[in-house]
Amino acid sequence: MTDGAQGWTREQMAQRLAQDIADGSYVNLGIGIPELIANHVPEGRTFIYHTENGLLGMGPAPDEGDEDPELVNAGKKYVTAIDGAAFFHHADSFAMIRGGHLDLSVLGAMQVSQHGDLANWSTGKPGAIPGVGGAMDLVAGVKQVFVITQHCTKAGEPKLVEQCAYPLTGKAVVDRIYTNLAVIEVTADGFACIERAPGVAFDTVAAATGAPLIDRCGAAS
Amino acid sequence: MTDGAQGWTREQMAQRLAQDIADGSYVNLGIGIPELIANHVPEGRTFIYHTENGLLGMGPAPDEGDEDPELVNAGKKYVTAIDGAAFFHHADSFAMIRGGHLDLSVLGAMQVSQHGDLANWSTGKPGAIPGVGGAMDLVAGVKQVFVITQHCTKAGEPKLVEQCAYPLTGKAVVDRIYTNLAVIEVTADGFACIERAPGVAFDTVAAATGAPLIDRCGAAS
Amino acid sequence: MISKQVASAAEAVADIPDGASIMIGGFGEAGSPIELIHALIDQGAKNLTVISNNTGSGEVGLAALLQARRVTKVICSFPKTANSTVFPELYNEGFTALELVPQGTLAERIRAGGAGIPAFYTPAAVGTPLGEEKETRVLGGREYLLEFGLTADFALVKGQQADTFGNTLYNKTARNFGPIMAMAGATTIVQAANVVAAGEIDPETVVTPGIFVDRVVHVVDPLVESKLIAAGVSYP
C-alpha cells in the first residue's frame, strides 16, 4: 500500500499527462485533478478546451469581479472564453462528444478495471442520490480517454482493479491512467506500466495495483 | 370530364385556399400553384412562410437587380427575407417539418386517393429520373396537408381516385383538396365535397372524380 | 401583426395544468428561467414532471418549485448540485421520483422529440446500470441502446433577447438546453431581458427560430440565483 505523498504530486501528474496531448487537440477536462492540466500546457502547444455545457475555447477563470454566472464550465465554475471560442446548445455539444470530434477526455476515477472499464459516478450505495452528468457520453464518444487519479484511495485500497465493484460509467473505455506512481496503459493483456514516477520501484506500483501489472517501462523510454 | 376553364381559375383556387389559413400560421408552399397563395393573403392576416432550404420568413421575389443567388426558395427561385426572418441549416429546417411545428403544407398533386394517399413525385415510368425532394417529409410531418390542383389532368383523367396508380408520396396524409371545381375534404368515409365553384353542379364534380363523392356542400355553407 | 409577447410571467404560465410535463432550461443557474419558475410556484400547478439538467440550488428557482411539493418526477442528468438539499429530501422521502439520464442522451432525446424523431440509438450507457433493461442493438459491430424522443407540454426557457415573432438569442453558456427545449415543448415560453420588434435581430444570428416559441415575456432584470442564495433568500 502507498501513501498519497509518494511519487508525483497532483500538479506533476497533470504536467506529465499534458505532455501526451498533441498540439491543437480538442480536449474535455473533467472536474477535479483533470482541471489542473490547463496549467501545464507544454511550450509551443495549444489545446482547445471543450466544456459540455456549450463552449469550445474555454479559457481560465476570470479575474475577481469579472465573473459571469452565465459563463461557467461543466463543474459550474466561472470561466472565460478565448479568442476563437464558440457557444452552442447541448445537443450540438454532445454531437461533438458522441460523434468522435473531441481528441481527448480526461476524467477522474473511483475504479478502473484491467479491461479499461471505468467507474466514476456512483458508489452504488442505497439511498445515495446518483448523478451521472456527461461522463457516460464522454467515455462512449471521445477518441481517447485518459484517467488521472491517485493510485489508491485514501483508505489505501487500489483503484486499478481486476473488476470494478462500483457501477460502471463505461465498459472498455479507458486508454491510459496517470497516477501519482506511474503511467499505465490499458492493453489487450491488461495493465501495462509504461513509466514510473522518479524513485518509485516497479514492485511498489505492482503492489498498489489490484490486478496483474506488466512492466513495459523500458519499452516506453 | 371537365375542361380547365370551368370553375375557379388558378388564382381563384389559391385565393379560396388562403381563406382557410388562420392568422399567424407557419406555412410551407410547394412549387407551382401553391406559390400563388402568397398573393392572396386575406386582409388582416399574416402568414409566415417556411422554405425547407433553410428560411423562415420568406418574402416575395426581389426587385430586378436585387436577386441573390444565395437567397432562394425550395424551387430555387430568388426570394427575399422579411423582417423577423431566420436562417438555419437543413437538419433544423426538417426538424421544424418532421416535428410538427409547421401548421400547413400546401402541395400540388398528380393523384390523391379517397383515403388521403398522395402521389406527386414520380410517374414510376422506367428510365425516368426520380426526384423526391422534401415532399415525403412534409406530408409525414406537417400538421395539415392541403393539396391544390386542377380537378383533372390535361387529358381529362380524374386526379382524385380510389387508389393512386402512381408511386406514393405518403399514405393517408391529405386533409383537403382545392381544385378548380370544388373544395373536397378527405374523410373517414372518403371524398366529401364541402364547397363548389360558382355555377358548378355537384354532378359535374362527381363525374370528374374517380371515386365516390359525398355531398356536404350544404353543411359547409 | 403577429406578436407572441404576453404581459407578464404570471400570464405566460397561467394555463399550465396539474400533471403537466415541463422542460426547464438551465445548467445550474446559467440559463435558469427563475421568473417563470417563480410565477409557476405562485400559480399553484402540482403533480408536475420536470425535465431539467439539475434540480436547483438553495431555496429559489427550481429548488423552490420542488420544495413547494409541486414536482412528483424529475428527469435529469445530475441532481446533486452544490447547495442542493431540497431534492435529496424529497427523493428519500419518496415524494419526487427520479429518472436519471446521461447528459448527452438527455439532450439528444429532447432534440429528437422536437425534431419528430421517435427513437434513436446511442452508445452512451451501454454496459452500465443506466443501460439495464433498455433495448440494445449491435450496429456495425458496436452495441447501442435504443432511446426515445422526449417532448413536454411546456418548455420554460431563458433567453437574452427575443423579438415579437419569438426569435431568440441567448447569453454565453446560458444557451445550454434552451434551444432544444424550445423545440420539444408543445407550448414554449421564453423570458428575455430584451424584447424587440421583428426585424431587429439579424436573421443570420437567430439561435431559436420563432416557430419554436409560443410566448415571449419581457423580464427586464432577471434575478441571479447565486446572488439570491448568497443573500439567504427563499421563495416565496
Add this chain to the structure above:
Amino acid sequence: MISKQVASAAEAVADIPDGASIMIGGFGEAGSPIELIHALIDQGAKNLTVISNNTGSGEVGLAALLQARRVTKVICSFPKTANSTVFPELYNEGFTALELVPQGTLAERIRAGGAGIPAFYTPAAVGTPLGEEKETRVLGGREYLLEFGLTADFALVKGQQADTFGNTLYNKTARNFGPIMAMAGATTIVQAANVVAAGEIDPETVVTPGIFVDRVVHVVDPLVESKLIAAGVSYP
C-alpha cells in the same frame, strides 16, 4: 498557434483518394463550393461517391465533376435540377448509380452521422417506394422507418466567413447542408470568401464551431454557377 488555413483549393483537396465518399454542400447553386469541386476535378480522383442534395447544373461545378466521369454513385434527394443534363445521361448509361433519399431524411442521416447516432426512426417515406425493403417499427401507434447515420471521408463546404480555428459563418440560404456536412465529414474542407483571425467572429454567432472543420481555404471572389451557365462556360 493553431491555423487550419491552407494555401489553395488544390492543396486542400490534394489527398482525396480514388473511391472516397464526399459530401458536397449546396442546394442548387446556393452554397455549392465550386472552387473546391473544380480543384477536385483537376486533382483527378475517381470512383467517388457524392452525397449532395442535387446533381448540379450546366457543365460547371458538381455537374462538371459528374461529366468528368469521376462519380460512380450519387446519394441525393433531387437529381433533376433545371439545366441538368449531365446526370440523367450518366444514370441512364449505368455509369453513375443513384440512391434517392427524402430531403429531410438525408439531412437527418447526415446530422446523425456527425453526431455519433448510428440509426434513428423517421415517419418520412413510410408506405412509399422509398420505404420499401427498409426496416419498419411501430412506436406509439405510428409506423416509422429505420434510417442510418451517414458519414463521409470528406466534406466540401462553402462558407461566407471563417476564422483560422475553422469557425464558420454562412450566407443566407447558402447555409443549407453546410453545417451538418461539416459535422459528418471525417475531413471537412471549408472555402470562405473571408478568412479572419481567431477572435474576429463573435462566439455567439458561430454557426459551425471550428472542431468540425479541418481545412480552411480563402476563395476571395467565388464563382456564381448561374452566371457561368448563362455565359456558356464548361469546366475544365
